[in-house]
Amino acid sequence: xxxxxxxxxxxxxxxxxxxxxxxxxxxxxxxxxxxxxxxxxxxxxxxxxxxxxxxxxxxxxxxxxxxxxxxxxxxxxxxxxxxxxxxxxxxxxxxxxxxxxxxxxxxxxxxxxxxxxxxxxxxxxxxxxxxxxxxxxxxxxxxxxxxxxxxxxxxxxxxxxxxxxxxxxxxxxxxxxxxxxxxxxxxxxxxxxxxxxxxxxxxxxxxxxxxxx
Amino acid sequence: xxxxxxxxxxxxxxxxxxxxxxxxxxxxxxxxxxxxxxxxxxxxxxxxxxxxxxxxxxxxxxxxxxxxxxxxxxxxxxxxxxxxxxxxxxxxxxxxxxxxxxxxxxxxxxxxxxxxxxxxxxxxxxxxxxxxxxxxxxxxxxxxxxxxxxxxxxxxxxxxxxxxxxxxxxxxxxxxxxxxxxxxxxxxxxxxxxxxxxxxxxxxxxxxxxxxx
DNA sequence: GGGCCTCCCTACCACTTGGTAGGCAATCGT
DNA sequence: ACGATTGCCTACCAAGTGGTAGGGAGGCCC
Numbered sequence: 001x002x003x004x005x006x007x008x009x010x011x012x013x014x015x016x017x018x019x020x021x022x023x024x025x026x027x028x029x030x031x032x033x034x035x036x037x038x039x040x041x042x043x044x045x046x047x048x049x050x051x052x053x054x055x056x057x058x059x060x061x062x063x064x065x066x067x068x069x070x071x072x073x074x075x076x077x078x079x080x081x082x083x084x085x086x087x088x089x090x091x092x093x094x095x096x097x098x099x100x101x102x103x104x105x106x107x108x109x110x111x112x113x114x115x116x117x118x119x120x121x122x123x124x125x126x127x128x129x130x131x132x133x134x135x136x137x138x139x140x141x142x143x144x145x146x147x148x149x150x151x152x153x154x155x156x157x158x159x160x161x162x163x164x165x166x167x168x169x170x171x172x173x174x175x176x177x178x179x180x181x182x183x184x185x186x187x188x189x190x191x192x193x194x195x196x197x198x199x200x201x202x203x204x205x206x207x208x209x210x211x212x213x
Numbered sequence: 214x215x216x217x218x219x220x221x222x223x224x225x226x227x228x229x230x231x232x233x234x235x236x237x238x239x240x241x242x243x244x245x246x247x248x249x250x251x252x253x254x255x256x257x258x259x260x261x262x263x264x265x266x267x268x269x270x271x272x273x274x275x276x277x278x279x280x281x282x283x284x285x286x287x288x289x290x291x292x293x294x295x296x297x298x299x300x301x302x303x304x305x306x307x308x309x310x311x312x313x314x315x316x317x318x319x320x321x322x323x324x325x326x327x328x329x330x331x332x333x334x335x336x337x338x339x340x341x342x343x344x345x346x347x348x349x350x351x352x353x354x355x356x357x358x359x360x361x362x363x364x365x366x367x368x369x370x371x372x373x374x375x376x377x378x379x380x381x382x383x384x385x386x387x388x389x390x391x392x393x394x395x396x397x398x399x400x401x402x403x404x405x406x407x408x409x410x411x412x413x414x415x416x417x418x419x420x421x422x423x424x425x426x
Numbered sequence: 427g428g429g430c431c432t433c434c435c436t437a438c439c440a441c442t443t444g445g446t447a448g449g450c451a452a453t454c455g456t
Numbered sequence: 457a458c459g460a461t462t463g464c465c466t467a468c469c470a471a472g473t474g475g476t477a478g479g480g481a482g483g484c485c486c
Contacts, residue, residue: 014463030330033245036444048446049464057444109329115386116322117243123392131393151415157394158408162379165390169382170375173328177378179336180344181370195371202364203412227433249474261476262434270474 015053017043023064027106030113031061065114065122068107069129075100076133090204091197094163098193101171108171134160141204150204163200170196228266230256236277240319243326244274278327278335281320282342288313289346303417304410307376311406314384321384347373354417363417376413383409 012020021042025034036057040050054060079100082092101108115122137160144150170177170192178188225233234255238247249270253263267273292313295305314321328335350373357363383390383405391401 027329030243030245030326032243033330035442037442045463046465047444048466051445052463055445112325112386113243113329115389116240116326117246119386119388123389126389127392134393153411155404155408155411158404159412161390161393161405162383162408162412164393165382165386166375166379169378173325173332173378176328176332176336176339177374179340180347180374180377191368191371192374195368195375198366198368199372199375199412199416203415248472250472258433259435260474261436264475265433268475 014043014045018050018053018060019064019067022060023068023110024106026061026064027109027113031057031117036060064110065125068110069125071107072100073129073133076130080133080136091201094167094197094200095193097164097167098171098196101168105171105174108168111168112172134164144204154204159203166196166199227256227258231263231266231273232277232280235273236281236323237319239274239277240322240326244270244330249273277323278338281323282338284320285313286342286346289343293346293349304414307380307410307413308406310377310380311384311409314381318384318387321381324381325385347377357417367417372416379409379412 018039022034022039025039025042036047036050039060040047043050050060054063079093079096082089082096111122134157138156141150141154141156141159145152145154145156174189174192178192181188181191231252235247235252238252238255249260249263252273253260256263263273267276292306292309295302295309324335347370351369354363354367354369354372358365358367358369387402387405391405394401394404
């Protein structure tokens with residue numbers, strides 16, 4: 001029995017559907033707070049069938065984490081391409097990073113949870129998959145510094161990490177922190193993100209051409 | 214009912230020791246990932262004794278969260294006093310906020326976890342306890358804007374939330390994000406924090422007197 | 427003293443958890 | 457045609473969970 005062909009989810013393999021369901025639940029209730037029973041229910045199979053595809057809960061956890069990082073990694077080139085030159089593209093790049101996580105907030109929440117639950121593993125995985133790319137950004141910023149376009153008091157590496165922390169944190173805890181903004185105004189998300197981009201920009205570029213030149 | 218107000222440097226009450234142990238464990242392993250058995254062991258009592266002081270695990274959770282927020286709230290005036298005027302004090306204020314959470318990172322980690330686990334409750338508690346104080350900061354920033362000292366493209370509310378997100382996120386996930394900074398250089402923490410302060414500052418103040426006037 | 431309250435204990439319980447054993451139908455390679 | 461493999465199932469289990477029952481030692485007030 002197969003579901004409707006029009007539904008994009010219908011074409012996913014059972015493995016993929018398990019990973020997707022697990023990601024959502026791990027993100028929402030945490031790893032320890034999620035039972036295999038609940039994941040199996042969400043997929044529409046029985047628990048032992050789930051354990052046939054993933055031999056233990058820990059293996060499933062790892063698969064979910066790998067999946068999120070793989071998606072992130074595969075999106076990075078596209079995101080970076082948008083920030084390759086100038087201030088306008090830079091704003092677009094940060095915005096695109098935000099949209100990547102915002103498109104499925106469970107990605108951000110999962111990463112935050114795993115950073116808390118297994119810092120050593122996440123540290124290793126990020127170093128392996130994401131760091132090479134951030135290295136490109138760091139080089140780009142340093143180039144901008146040598147050309148006088150970028151503030152020279154910027155610590156490029158710390159800057160990148162800080163912006164990433166802000167982006168992921170903003171998406172993951174967005175609902176809560178947004179409630180601190182003026183009651184519950186409609187444009188909370190937009191305001192928060194535009195302030196994020198503004199902060200990132202103000203912290204990076206010289207406001208106007210250096211006075212000496 | 215608190216009986217320890219006049220106690221000079223006496224040992225903590227059992228209740229307080231339970232809350233402290235629970236905070237550490239909830240922060241480290243999460244609420245669902247922590248058993249009452251483990252908390253009781255850390256305190257050095259049996260599980261039913263723990264349940265004598267807190268009638269359910271959920272009540273303990275709430276007590277832990279209240280405790281953290283109460284400490285935060287009570288520290289806020291002192292932290293704000295340091296940022297009342299000018300750029301130097303501002304840096305001190307943000308730095309002080311960082312130190313507050315860094316003094317016991319389990320506070321930051323617990324708040325992040327609870328923002329993920331029970332966003333509605335945390336939203337309500339933050340609005341009740343913390344928001345009045347951030348309101349003061351917002352007013353202060355707006356005053357600075359009317360005096361031309363602060364950039365006028367700053368959305369004061371979003372700015373404050375964004376900085377707080379960055380501070381809490383930096384402390385909570387510090388170990389991991391720091392590993393993205395150049396191998397594992399010794400001053401990772403300091404570099405990260407100083408970049409945080411620099412970002413906050415660059416995003417707030419006019420770099421030099423406004424050009425038009 | 428005697429009753430009472432505080433605080434901690436041992437013993438126990440119903441329930442859920444991750445995981446295993448083994449069977450059954452469809453599909454595949456040859 | 458037919459054994460092996462795949463993918464799912466029912467039935468089960470040992471361990472651990474949050475929580476309860478009830479008892480006992482010590483201090484406090486009359």
